[in-house]
Amino acid sequence: MESSSSKAPRLVNWTGYLSLAMLLILPVSVLAARTGAWQPALLIYAIAILGSTLLLVVAIVLLVMPRMAAWRTNITLNMLFSFPGTLLFITMLNAGDYPTIHDITTDTDEPPLFVMAEQARGPDSNTLAIKPDSILQQRDAYPELSGLESSLAPSAAFDRALVVVRELEWEIYHEDRGAGIIEAVDTTSFMAFKDDVVIRIRPLPGGSLLDLRSVSRVGKGDIGANAKRINAFIAAFPGS
Structure with a gap:
């Protein structure tokens, strides 16, 4: 028993x-x-x-x-x-209280526009259209996020941006030096989600201005990932 x-x-x-x-x-x-x-x-x-x-x-x-x-x-x-x-x-x-948005930019007045991302993202991805309500939510959530002013000339800033993108292990799929545009995709380490980034470089007196936009391909919210990605680029870029 x-x-x-x-x-x-x-x-x-x-x-x-x-x-x-x-x-x-x-x-x-x-x-x-x-x-x-x-x-x-x-x-x-x-x-x-x-x-x-x-x-x-x-x-x-x-x-x-x-x-x-x-x-x-x-x-x-x-x-x-x-x-x-x-x-x-x-x-x-404990991830934090983030707005339910997935499109973040350093220029909320005139966000950088993607050139080739639509083809890379596929038909089932989030739209790349600018949404006014997302812009308003971003301004409240990330008021400190702004473009990067560099003392580098636009061509040198373009070269440095390419270096930083590769250091961050983003995959570049479009670059246009004349237009000052770089497009890349960043793949998250855990779920392998893909987020697209466009970098726009414009001349300034004595230097250049870099603006970024990072957009998730899937999901409504990004739990702050796109803003963190932009800040990682800015932190890695010297001469600001």
């Missing part, structure tokens, strides 16, 4: 099964996003991290229940399965 402690209750077992399932779903969602199926991938990802968090709460409740004392080792193992998804959920909550 089995002892009462030899077989864990169904609730303990199913908490473990589901926690392991949520853990395995996480890399599946990332792989799905990398293949381009970003909408179902984000849904699966959201289910996995939320499910992991709820299962961790259930495990904690079970852990403190006296009648579950015999199976605390099992419950603790279940909690370990839930930790990665829960940490990702907490990270998402």
Whole structure:
């Protein structure tokens, strides 16, 4: 005859099964996003991290229940399965309060225009049309974001911009020195989302003015990614 402690209750077992399932779903969602199926991938990802968090709460409740004392080792193992998804959920909550926009520029009065991005992005991507409501939200969220004034002549600034783009590991797909335009795409490391960037270089007395625009191909909000990308370029560009 089995002892009462030899077989864990169904609730303990199913908490473990589901926690392991949520853990395995996480890399599946990332792989799905990398293949381009970003909408179902984000849904699966959201289910996995939320499910992991709820299962961790259930495990904690079970852990403190006296009648579950015999199976605390099992419950603790279940909690370990839930930790990665829960940490990702907490990270998402702590990402900050960002506006639901995905088009950011240093020049909100006359944003730089893309030349070749429409072809590179594909028909299912976000529009590149300027949206007045997005401009207003950006001005409230990023009032400090502005163009980069450089002491470099436009041609030298163009060369330096190319160097910085390559240092940041953006993929250049269009450059026009005469027009002062560089277009590139940046691929995020985790979900492999692609965001397009255009750099516009104009002459100034004694130097040049660089303006940037960064636009996500998919999603409504960018959790601040486009502004961070622009700031990374500005920080890496000398002679400002």
